[in-house]
Amino acid sequence: MSDLFGHTRARIAARHALITPGNHVNSSVPGITGATTVVLFNEAMGAKFAQLLVTFTADGRAAQPASGTQTFGYVVHGGGALTVGKEKAKIGAGGFFYVPAGQSWSLATPKAGTQLTLFQKKYVALPGTPLPKAIIGDAAKVKGAAFLGDPAANLQVLLPDEPAFDLAVNIFAYQPGGHLPFVEVHVMEHGLVMLGGAGVYRLEDSWYPVQAGDAVWMAPYCAQWFVAMGKVPASYLYYKDVNRPAI
Numbered sequence: 001m002s003d004l005f006g007h008t009r010a011r012i013a014a015r016h017a018l019i020t021p022g023n024h025v026n027s028s029v030p031g032i033t034g035a036t037t038v039v040l041f042n043e044a045m046g047a048k049f050a051q052l053l054v055t056f057t058a059d060g061r062a063a064q065p066a067s068g069t070q071t072f073g074y075v076v077h078g079g080g081a082l083t084v085g086k087e088k089a090k091i092g093a094g095g096f097f098y099v100p101a102g103q104s105w106s107l108a109t110p111k112a113g114t115q116l117t118l119f120q121k122k123y124v125a126l127p128g129t130p131l132p133k134a135i136i137g138d139a140a141k142v143k144g145a146a147f148l149g150d151p152a153a154n155l156q157v158l159l160p161d162e163p164a165f166d167l168a169v170n171i172f173a174y175q176p177g178g179h180l181p182f183v184e185v186h187v188m189e190h191g192l193v194m195l196g197g198a199g200v201y202r203l204e205d206s207w208y209p210v211q212a213g214d215a216v217w218m219a220p221y222c223a224q225w226f227v228a229m230g231k232v233p234a235s236y237l238y239y240k241d242v243n244r245p246a247i
Contacts, residue, residue, distance in 0.1 A: 009209065015219035016203040017045060018210065024053070034060030041191050041217045049121040049167075049239060051191040051215065056080070056110040063106040064099075070123045070132075071099040072159070072169050073107075074139075074237055076195065078114025080107045084134045091136065096158055096169070098135040117193050119239040124166045126244065132164040139171060152178030161242075168242045173235040174199070174228035183225045188240040190218040197234025201226050 003022070010023045024038045035056040042050040054062065056078070064071065079092035085103040099105040101123035107116065125131070139156060147153040156171040174197075183202065198211040202225040203218060210216065216236075218224050228234035 009214075011206070011208065012045070013204070013206070015046075015222050016206075017041065017217040018201075018203070018208050019215045021213040031064045032060075032062045034058075035062070040193075040215045045217065046219065047191065047217055048189060048241070049119060049191060051193070051217070051239070052118040052120070053193070053215070054116040054118065056107075056112070056114040056116070058110070058112040060110050060114070061106065061108050062116070063108075064104060066102050066104045068101050068122055069120050070101045070167070071097075071105060072119040072167065072239070073097045073099075073105075074117045074169070076115040076117055076193075078111040080110035080114055082107050082136065084136060087134055087136060089136045092138075094139040096135075096137050096139060098132070098159060098169075100132050100134055102131070103134060117237060119167070119169060119191060121167055121241070124244055126163055126166070129163050132160075132162070135159065142171075144171075144173070147172070148181055150178070150181060151175075153180070163243050166241060166244050168240050169237065170240075171195070171235060171237050172226075173233055174226070175233055176228055176231055178234075179227035180225050183223050185221055185223050187220050187246070188242065189220050190216070190222075190224070190238055190240050192216050192218075192236045192238035195235045195237055197228060197232050198230045199226055199228040199234045 026036045038053045040051045041047045074096045082091040144154040144156040147155045152175040154173045194214045
């Protein structure tokens with residue numbers, strides 16, 4: 001009944017945002033057909049990247065031409081036939097891919113209900129550094145590590161930490177009660193989607209309950225902290241900008 005009175009967990013503030021699945025409104029994005037596409041965050045909000053959620057029907061397809069924009073994709077559910085530049089692969093749940101600026105990509109013959117999270121960012125070149133290469137991987141094959149030595153917080157780094165990359169995408173997984181060891185305040189911008197479980201996110205001076213499917217944006221220097229709550233582990237996929245000069 002609360003929906004009838006305009007209740008929502010969503011929050012759009014000047015330097016952070018929470019959007020839940022109950023708030024989604026579909027957009028028409030060129031090159032994506034047979035799918036519902038939600039633009040969660042982009043420059044209209046003040047972000048310097050775009051985060052999209054794409055859910056395909058059985059006859060859906062995504063086909064993006066080469067441009068100055070780089071794309072990271074993660075398969076939340078389902079799978080399909082992926083092409084990145086000249087590379088082709090079958091990709092399933094937990095699969096991910098990185099498309100450098102200047103290369104095209106497509107996803108064809110997806111299973112009905114296939115869901116794809118996309119992070120897109122205009123590439124910022126670093127003088128004297130070669131462009132990054134395309135990557136197709138599987139999160140299940142990426143070894144995680146205890147974050148700052150805490151076995152209750154596991155971090156999987158999905159992209160190489162190399163100067164060519166101006167973005168990073170990781171998966172953070174927490175055991176029930178696991179949490180970030182301190183309130184982080186930093187120059188890096190974040191976009192994330194909750195993959196599973198539930199918890200509480202502190203964003204600046206507000207605390208928000210979050211659960212699977214929720215998306216969060218954090219501007220640079222947004223104070224942030226997370227704790228996993230409930231009886232099952234919690235995890236999220238997140239983006240950040242990295243490896244470029246401070247000024």
